[in-house]
Amino acid sequence: MASTPTSALRIGLIGAGMIGSVHAEAYRHIPGAKLAGVWDADLLRAEKAARPHGATAYARREDLLREVDAVDICLPTVFHLENIEAAARAGKAVICEKPLGRTVEQCDRAIAACRAAKVPLLVGHVLRFFPEYVALRANILNGSLGEPAVARLRRVVCPPGPVGSWYWDYGVSGGCVFDTGIHDLDWLLWTLGRPRTVYGVGHFIAPQLKDVALLTLTWSSGLLAHLEVSWCHDTFSTSYEVSGSEGLIECDLQDAVALRVVSTAGGATGGSAVPESPLAKSPYQAELEHFIEAIRGRAKPIVTPEEAREAVELANACLQAVKTREVVELPARKGSRKPKAGAKGGKRMPAAHPE
Amino acid sequence: MAKKVRIAFLSFAHMHANGYAGELRALPKGSVEIAGIWDRDAARAKKMAKLLGTKAYAKREQLLARKPDGAIVCSENVLHKEDVLAAAEAGCGVLCEKPLAPTVADCRAMIDGCAKAGVPLMTAFPCRFLGTLMRLKERVDGGELGQVLAVSATNHGRQPGGWFADPKRSGGGAVMDHTVHVADLLRWLLKQEFTRVYAAAGFNRFALTRKAVGKRAVDDAGLLSLEMSGGTVAALDCSWSRPAEYPTWGDVKLELIGAQAVARLDAFRQRALLASKRTGKQVELFWGDQAQGGLGGAFVKVLAEGLAPPITGEDGLRATEVVEAAYRSIRDGSPVVLAG
Ligand SMILES: NC(=O)c1ccc[n+]([C@@H]2O[C@H](COP(=O)([O-])OP(=O)(O)OC[C@H]3O[C@@H](n4cnc5c(N)ncnc54)[C@H](O)[C@@H]3O)[C@@H](O)[C@H]2O)c1
Numbered sequence: 161m162a163s164t165p166t167s168a169l170r171i172g173l174i175g176a177g178m179i180g181s182v183h184a185e186a187y188r189h190i191p192g193a194k195l196a197g198v199w200d201a202d203l204l205r206a207e208k209a210a211r212p213h214g215a216t217a218y219a220r221r222e223d224l225l226r227e228v229d230a231v232d233i234c235l236p237t238v239f240h241l242e243n244i245e246a247a248a249r250a251g252k253a254v255i256c257e258k259p260l261g262r263t264v265e266q267c268d269r270a271i272a273a274c275r276a277a278k279v280p281l282l283v284g285h286v287l288r289f290f291p292e293y294v295a296l297r298a299n300i301l302n303g304s305l306g307e308p309a310v311a312r313l314r315r316v317v318c319p320p321g322p323v324g325s326w327y328w329d330y331g332v333s334g335g336c337v338f339d340t341g342i343h344d345l346d347w348l349l350w351t352l353g354r355p356r357t358v359y360g361v362g363h364f365i366a367p368q369l370k371d372v373a374l375l376t377l378t379w380s381s382g383l384l385a386h387l388e389v390s391w392c393h394d395t396f397s398t399s400y401e402v403s404g405s406e407g408l409i410e411c412d413l414q415d416a417v418a419l420r421v422v423s424t425a426g427g428a429t430g431g432s433a434v435p436e437s438p439l440a441k442s443p444y445q446a447e448l449e450h451f452i453e454a455i456r457g458r459a460k461p462i463v464t465p466e467e468a469r470e471a472v473e474l475a476n477a478c479l480q481a482v483k484t485r486e487v488v489e490l491p492a493r494k495g496s497r498k499p500k501a502g503a504k505g506g507k508r509m510p511a512a513h514p515e
Numbered sequence: 516m517a518k519k520v521r522i523a524f525l526s527f528a529h530m531h532a533n534g535y536a537g538e539l540r541a542l543p544k545g546s547v548e549i550a551g552i553w554d555r556d557a558a559r560a561k562k563m564a565k566l567l568g569t570k571a572y573a574k575r576e577q578l579l580a581r582k583p584d585g586a587i588v589c590s591e592n593v594l595h596k597e598d599v600l601a602a603a604e605a606g607c608g609v610l611c612e613k614p615l616a617p618t619v620a621d622c623r624a625m626i627d628g629c630a631k632a633g634v635p636l637m638t639a640f641p642c643r644f645l646g647t648l649m650r651l652k653e654r655v656d657g658g659e660l661g662q663v664l665a666v667s668a669t670n671h672g673r674q675p676g677g678w679f680a681d682p683k684r685s686g687g688g689a690v691m692d693h694t695v696h697v698a699d700l701l702r703w704l705l706k707q708e709f710t711r712v713y714a715a716a717g718f719n720r721f722a723l724t725r726k727a728v729g730k731r732a733v734d735d736a737g738l739l740s741l742e743m744s745g746g747t748v749a750a751l752d753c754s755w756s757r758p759a760e761y762p763t764w765g766d767v768k769l770e771l772i773g774a775q776a777v778a779r780l781d782a783f784r785q786r787a788l789l790a791s792k793r794t795g796k797q798v799e800l801f802w803g804d805q806a807q808g809g810l811g812g813a814f815v816k817v818l819a820e821g822l823a824p825p826i827t828g829e830d831g832l833r834a835t836e837v838v839e840a841a842y843r844s845i846r847d848g849s850p851v852v853l854a855g
Contacts, residue, residue: 309720310736310754314667357848359713361740361748363664372665372772374750376738382717386738386752388667388770393777403736403756405722485711485742487849 169452170196172228172252174221174243176209178320179257180234184209186445192452199224225250230455232448236326237333238262244270248277253455255448257284259342259475260468262334267469274465282451282461283468285346289443289450292411296400297351299409306406308352311385313344313400316393319369327391328366335364336371337482338475341389345478346463346471348377348385355474356380357489360482373482387478413437520818521550523583525575525598526590527563528554528678529612531639535587536567538811547815550583555590579605585818587811588612591684592691596621603632610637610814614695615831617686619839622832629828635817637824638831640699642767644806644813647782648700651769655704660773663705666749667772668697672765673757674723680733688724688734690716690841693753695834696767698741699826702833704771707743709833713850714739714841723759739841744855762788763799 171187173180176198187195195213199221200206206217218224225231225246230253233243237259247254254274260283261267274281287293300308317340321327333339337360348355355377362373371391378384399412419436441449453459474490481488522539524532539547553572554560564571572578579586579602586602588595588611595616602609609629615622615638629636642648654660670693678684685691702708717736719725724735736756741749757765767782785803790796808815817824840851 306722307720309717310738310752310756312669312752357715359715359740359850361665361713361742361750363746363748365664368774370664370774374665374667374740374748376713376715376740376750378715382720382736384715384717384736384738386750388750390665390772392664392772403721403754403758405720405725407758408756408761485850487713 168192168194169230169455170194170228172196172224172231173198173209173215173234174200174224174231174247175234175257176200176202176205177234181209182444183232183234183448184213184215186442186448188213189441189445190449190452192456193448196228197224221246225252228252230255233257237339241266241270244281245273248273248279251277251279253280253282255282255284255451258286258346258468259334259338259472260465261472262332262338264469264473264476267465267472271465271469280455280461281465282454283463283465284447285343285350285463285468285471286443286447287343287347288350288462289447291439291443292413292416293347293400296402296409296411297347300351300402300404304407305402305404305409307381308383308402308404311348311352311383311400311402313347313385313398314388315340315344315398316388316390317396318393319391323367323369328369330364330366334475334479335373336389336391337362337373337375337478340391341373341375341387341478342471342475344387344389345474346467349467349470349474352383352385353379354470355385355490356492357487358474358478358481359487360478361485362482373478375478375481518819519545520547520585520815521581521583522547522815522818523550523578523581523586523602523607524552524563525578525586525588525602526554526594527552527559528556528591529589531612531641532563532587532589534641534809535589535610535639535811535814536563538809539815540567542808542812542815546819550581551578553578555594575601579607583607585610585814587814591678592617592686593684596625599625599636600628603629603634603636606632606634608635608637608814608818610639610810611831612639613699613831614686614691614835614838615828616835617691617838619832619836622828622835626828626832635824636828637814637817638699638826638828638834639810640696640826640830640834641805641810642696642700642782643703643826644809645782646804646806647780647785649806651778651780652704654778655771659776660771660778661775663747663771663773665772666701666747667770668701668749669752669766669768670694670697671752671757672755673759673761674721674727674735674755676723676727680724680727681731682733687838687842688718688737689753689755690714690734690737690739690845691838693755694737694739694751694838694841695831697751697753697769698834698837699830700769701741701743701747701749702830705743705745705747707745707747708855709741709837709840709853710744710855711742711850711852712739712837712840712844714844716845717754721756721758724755734845737841739837740850741837760796762797
């Protein structure tokens with residue numbers, strides 16, 4: 161990245177929670193950008209995130225917006241729109257965590273606001289920067305698999321927050337399907353295009369911190385995909401397998417531990433293993449670096465706002481399928497129309513999901 | 516000691532027959548005898564008879580007239596019913612290869628026929644005898660997982676070709692061939708019945724299928740979504756998606772997501788990897804084991820001791836019920852409700 165520190169883009173971080181801290185750390189390694197300020201409803205958090213980077217913590221968003229060139233929004237999903245609009249009004253470029261919004265309507269308004277203010281909008285679909293998913297995509301597009309037939313994706317994590325956190329408010333986060341599954345849904349859209357139908361089964365039991373869904377997607381081409389997504393595992397893990405007419409490619413993160421250091425200091429009774437899969441550049445850093453280049457007009461964005469919107473549309477269709485336990489058909493062309501549930505189908509049973 | 520049990524083989528169309536024959540031969544000397552082999556393919560009957568040191572029969576009735584105690588039916592799926600009913604009428608206990616039959620109606624007729632003849636009917640679900648599955652069952656039964664919320668399963672395979680790729684003889688493709696193992700395992704492990712089935716399939720998706728089927732359309736990719744009476748939801752990938760270049764035939768994998776624990780089982784994970792000029796590509800060598808005597812041994816025990824079969828005809832029917840519902844769902848594009 162050719163830019164000199166003096167011309168570094170001043171970034172205002174909005175939201176200093178889990179992912180906000182990851183972004184703050186990533187900027188430290190990006191020469192073209194500097195974390196200048198942090199704003200969070202919780203000022204202590206803002207201060208904690210700002211301090212190690214020599215950034216300023218702000219108590220008011222307006223003050224932050226005056227001091228930066230671009231914002232990076234890392235708030236709970238339902239607050240994305242309001243903050244995108246505020247940044248756009250202030251003429252600031254916008255980086256926003258995925259999902260762009262909780263609803264397609266929120267996405268439309270966010271896109272319209274940025275378009276009207278002529279500021280770039282870059283949405284953090286970070287899977288597009290994970291080397292194993294980039295390799296998967298490349299080997300589908302280069303024909304190694306022939307015609308893709310069955311894609312299997314798996315993304316399991318431990319409960320992302322305690323009881324009462326916004327993650328367990330289904331209407332706010334959309335649960336694991338919407339918040340976590342959207343990574344793979346975006347990857348599917350990006351690589352294999354728009355599915356025709358979605359179906360799914362699952363359970364969302366907030367008081368027990370259990371959320372899991374098993375989704376089936378179909379394409380007009382005959383392609384099928386399965387996505388397993390869960391918030392009830394002990395640790396984060398992903399895997400994929402795509403088979404096609406001429407081949408198969410698979411990768412399981414649990415088998416991709418390149419370095420395992422096991423302490424033996426505990427004697428015979430044990431020690432803890434610290435597994436690693438080291439990369440010179442974290443996918444988050446690669447993503448933000450690219451976004452900075454895009455804001456500077458030196459790179460064509462790898463993620464467009466319309467694609468981020470389509471991922472939200474698809475993720476909501478998946479939620480609807482799991483909730484209604486019916487097949488949901490996606491409208492053939494992109495539109496803001498709500499996906500419609502399959503008219504046919506069996507008798508309804510009590511839904512495992514909140515309405 | 517119980518008397519020597521005499522077992523007839525009705526067809527070697529399904530390659531599992533070789534496995535069952537091997538299991539019988541491994542049983543203690545004097546406990547079992549292969550009474551003879553009949554096959555619609557006379558040459559195959561002769562070849563197998565020679566290999567197993569027994570006699571080949573040109574007619575099924577000739578072999579059944581020898582009054583064997585039991586018959587192992589490994590014919591093409593659509594012929595199971597005919598062969599099972601013939602064996603039952605001759606007074607033989609029957610072990611029938613999975614799927615018991617391609618339709619629930621045929622399964623029902625087979626169960627009724629065997630009941631009327633007063634002979635035991637056992638369905639061949641060999642996965643229940645794998646060491647890995649037995650251990651998983653032990654731990655599920657022990658309550659370690661708590662309530663099982665969801666199961667993500669695969670039973671992948673390579674296109675088997677031959678009659679498997681001809682729905683007129685097999686009753687269907689991958690959905691027919693690879694749904695019943697996991698359907699049975701889920702019922703067995705969780706003690707629940709299936710209540711709702713959704714399935715999506717792909718036809719002639721893989722090069723190996725295209726080569727095997729000619730002009731026919733055969734489902735070789737399939738994804739099932741299942742709901743069970745106790746609230747467990749499940750997904751199964753039954754695709755024949757392994758290319759010829761893949762180091763192994765396929766898999767049986769189950770991930771059980773429980774309220775207290777997650778269990779991830781790869782039934783054939785106990786394996787070594789061999790790369791050799793002799794094999795031409797990498798191959799995986801399974802070194803895990805199964806219950807003493809396996810499925811064949813269990814069948815002999817049923818006959819020798821007059822026990823009820825550990826896997827019944829009803830079990831076979833329940834698995835076929837899922838297959839039938841899956842094909843209906845594939846046709847209609849919507850989920851199918853089962854009585855449960
Ligand atoms: N790309 C990824 O891999 C990834 C990973 C995790 C989260 N995310 C996304 O990032 C976003 C944030 O997730 P998180 O895990 O960091 O959440 P978090 O709960 O850890 O952090 C949210 C922060 O926002 C602050 N906040 C909440 N409401 C606010 C408001 N109205 N105004 C100002 N501040 C407010 C909170 O004080 C907190 O510091 C979500 O959209 C999530 O989906 C993306």
